[in-house]
Amino acid sequence: MTPVSSTAPHGQSPLRTVQVLGGANAGSSAHVRSLAEGLVARGVRVTVCAPVEAERAYGFTGAGAEHVHVPRSSDPVSVAALRTACAHADLVHAHGLHASFRAVLALSGRATPLVVTWHGRTRAKGPRARLLRVLERRVVRTAAVVLGASSDLVDQARRDGARDARLAAVALPGRRRPGHLADPDDHDLLRPKTRAELGATGRPLLIAVGSLDRQRGYDVLLDAARAWRDLDPVPLVVVAGEGPLRPVLQRRIEDEELPVRLIGRRDDVSELLAAADLALLTSSLESRSVLAQEALHARVPLVATRVGGIPDLVGDAAALVPYGDPDALAGTVVRLLADPGWCARLRERGVRQAATWPTEDETVAQVLSVYDELTQPRPLA
Template sequence: MSPVSSHSPHGQSPLRTVQVLGGGNAGSSAHVRSLASGLVARGVKVTVCAPVEADRIYDFTGAGAEHVHVPRSSDPGSVAALRAACADADLVHAHGLHASFRAVLALSGRRTPLVVTWHDRARAEGARAHLVRLLERRVVKAASVVLGATSALVDRARTTGARDARLAAVALPGPRRTVRLEDPERLRPKVRAELGAIGRPLLMAVGSLDRHRGYDTLLDASRAWRALDPVPLVVIAGEGPLRAELQSRIEDEELPVRLIGRRDDVTDLLAAADLALLSSSWESRSLLAQEALHARVPLVATDVGSMPELVGDAAELVPYGDPQALADAVVRLLGDPARCEELREKGVRQAATWPTEDETVAQVLSVYDELTQPRPLI
């Protein structure tokens, strides 16, 4: 591969890129923040188009990018705002289906190269599933290159009609936290005390309170753990439409589960946990799975999507929607310190095979250079 340039391939002004976000997905937002920081460090001009609340959370401007507020797709002015922001771009890079579709509309009639990254599969049922398929087809046919975070997403892009689809595994962004006075060993008991897990195992789940997360299965499994002594505490960090329904079940059935809402200290929460749990019906490149392995926390996850590809043999995988299998796996691990230590060591080795942030930025920038270099006259 030729060396990656830190300037415009034309040797004049810096490469001008626009990153487009829908504003809803934590994984893609964290990736864009990491990408913006790495690109700016290499001399690339970066504009991030996303709702203003996304900039408040992910601080794109703090990474050296310019932030342009573009409202969510339901706002009729979003395409016009995006078209104006892309007027001087050498290349546009959109993340996720809805952001990509708006980018296609905004670039209509222009020859600006469009790169699309699929971080996850769009979930829909019934008539909406047909609409999603139509949007996917429109996007991949308009894109110069489609990057898939997993091989399954690359295959999906190709079967949908992409002319150029490539694997571009997204690195886990490093934690952006304020410097703490405490070391991790002193912080761990503080976090456990705050969560109410003194003298009992702490099981940690993280993710939006949506149907596909499989939290109904997790609550079913937690019934079995009430027979253990001491009773493990399940803590779920995240917000979403199922909060009231889940909270009602927790109270009615007296389950050892706590909902703590959205948190920005997930790294600390995981570091304090005995096990991490992931009960989803589908996962692409799960942030929770990556963070758990990096934090040396044994992971129990559903054997779905690209989870086996991501974690290899460094986690306990169970069938989706099987509360008994989930409950049994947790009980086994809580009673087997040697197996937990084995998973920790395997997790460290598996995490070492994933791309770094620097490698991810270099790969993306090589795609940019490829698409913006002038073609020789034949």
């Protein structure tokens, strides 16, 4: 990221911002780390309010920001801690629903501008879903600007009454940090070792990454895997992630003798993708999927569900299937494995599509322009 001079005009104090995180979403945490680094390089003072676990994982202080521990819960103690941290801020920027709602409570009665970034939709059913929708509308109508990571999120914010909703430039941050994709030139070195460790020598390897919960569509993935048992050689599906559905999924894998392995949470996603023949994204709801971006960057053909922001994100660089249709998923995978030419075309399209995505510099520049719109000249320090 290219450092530039302070954004503060001569004789004025630096812009003071507070970034608020819930701490549960890896994508938004990585985004805030990248954003903090870029803002600090431009002379902005950044405080990140997030659980201490997020600081350990993402190193906000290493990016030049101050970190203040604020627990994820919305109890009065957490809100009071956030209110104190925001006392001298020129602007507060919250990421995700839980963090944004806490920011709304903490800024109650203050004129401090609030920017909100939606990185994805909240997922719930029944009474909890209705409660979250109420909270979403309150946040959206309170925020000065809502930034959505995909066009569907921007459209929803406008329907919910946002005063100003815009498409956010959200880069795929930290491509050289652990857990993110390796340089494609390293594929040949990484591939044999990783495939051997996963038990995929001499057979196709399909990689899925994400928490083992209902919205990921892994029940559909297991349904599709039944069809792949008839192939020779039989593809191996490897799912990296952890979550509440692990016992249910593992029981199905064993009872139905499916060619699927659950390998738990991993910090070597780059190596997994480097070894893969295909990447699979089977979710019921996605906005700006990190896996989709990493797969295209790594030149790995992607099969993804046609949901949320995925079509806009990948364009014609992935094979899209309807959500909840195991036959469509199974058939598309079979055809891709049998068609090297189609795979090659997806790889080339992926490179071109990835080149259209915003860089970290462009992401910081857009956010900073929003900040400048919302803040007034500041007095001498």
